[in-house]
Amino acid sequence: MKKYSIGIDLGGTKILAGLVNTETGEVLTSVKKKTQGNESIMEKISEAVEKTICESQITPSEISSIGIGAAGQVDRDKRILVHAPNLNCFNLKLGEILENQFKIPVFAGNDVEVATIGEITFGNGVGFKNLVCIFVGTGVGSGILCNGKIYSGVSGTAGEIGHIIIDSGGRPCGCGGNGCLEAYASRTAIEKRIIGSIKKGHSSVISKFLTENGSIKSKHIKRALELNDEIVFNAITEASEYLSNGIASIINFYNPELIILGGGLIEAVDFFYDITVKKAHAKSLAMPSAGTKITRTGLKDFSGLLGAALLEKYYAQEFK
Numbered sequence: 001m002k003k004y005s006i007g008i009d010l011g012g013t014k015i016l017a018g019l020v021n022t023e024t025g026e027v028l029t030s031v032k033k034k035t036q037g038n039e040s041i042m043e044k045i046s047e048a049v050e051k052t053i054c055e056s057q058i059t060p061s062e063i064s065s066i067g068i069g070a071a072g073q074v075d076r077d078k079r080i081l082v083h084a085p086n087l088n089c090f091n092l093k094l095g096e097i098l099e100n101q102f103k104i105p106v107f108a109g110n111d112v113e114v115a116t117i118g119e120i121t122f123g124n125g126v127g128f129k130n131l132v133c134i135f136v137g138t139g140v141g142s143g144i145l146c147n148g149k150i151y152s153g154v155s156g157t158a159g160e161i162g163h164i165i166i167d168s169g170g171r172p173c174g175c176g177g178n179g180c181l182e183a184y185a186s187r188t189a190i191e192k193r194i195i196g197s198i199k200k201g202h203s204s205v206i207s208k209f210l211t212e213n214g215s216i217k218s219k220h221i222k223r224a225l226e227l228n229d230e231i232v233f234n235a236i237t238e239a240s241e242y243l244s245n246g247i248a249s250i251i252n253f254y255n256p257e258l259i260i261l262g263g264g265l266i267e268a269v270d271f272f273y274d275i276t277v278k279k280a281h282a283k284s285l286a287m288p289s290a291g292t293k294i295t296r297t298g299l300k301d302f303s304g305l306l307g308a309a310l311l312e313k314y315y316a317q318e319f320k
């Protein structure tokens, strides 16, 4: 197997692609693109791959595979993104299209499952056999490691922690249901709560940081908290309350050795991470709580990209 692979992390708001040395975990080049805009998602993914190859100055013949982790339900065998609620995508033939274009074998998986592969190979999950990676972003997703192997479930969709129903008939969710965890604890939910309060006439320092499409950067949430902004403080505190319910439920249900938390807000906003961890331990049963460590990702923004680049190796080991 050649040592270079391209990894693509297809999230709800951005595509991150990069060339990875799969032996060392070094990311040689990386390219970021927003998912919003006029071009189709497929065109953007293709462009990101093209730019990665171009910037890395490595010929396609030296690249072993392209791996892609997508935020949604993925058919790994057919390499199709079956449904991505946050991207409004159905039946996207990732494998076929990219293979035809670049003549490099393509592997696909769910974004957080792939990030989990990144973390267990080069991140904070190295050496653990039973863990759960939980990522908070546009949605809330998780990847499960069980006895040293990724657990994908019967239909391959295990780990959809974001769609655990926490409020019967509650807030609408991108999946079409109501009351799902991610409608309360995701970054999108936090933004909606802050913007809703501003629209009601409450003043917040965040007003001047709002982007055109109404999204809020993690660094601005951090800054608003430093300035004791009440609206942002309330939104973050509420989200941590719900997120810690979800994490405590996972600790009680699965009793893992380790939970790895990731995503922009978790990485950038210490207050959000700290209170969520504290509450998760306080709410879970004493025995599993004592046995479960909680930490942040070791690879930060690159967990998904690295894991995606490692998909070929992971599948080769899994099925040898």
Ligand SMILES: [Zn+2]
Pocket (backbone or CB within 6 Å): 162, 163, 173, 174, 175, 176, 177, 178, 180
């Ligand atoms: Zn849902």
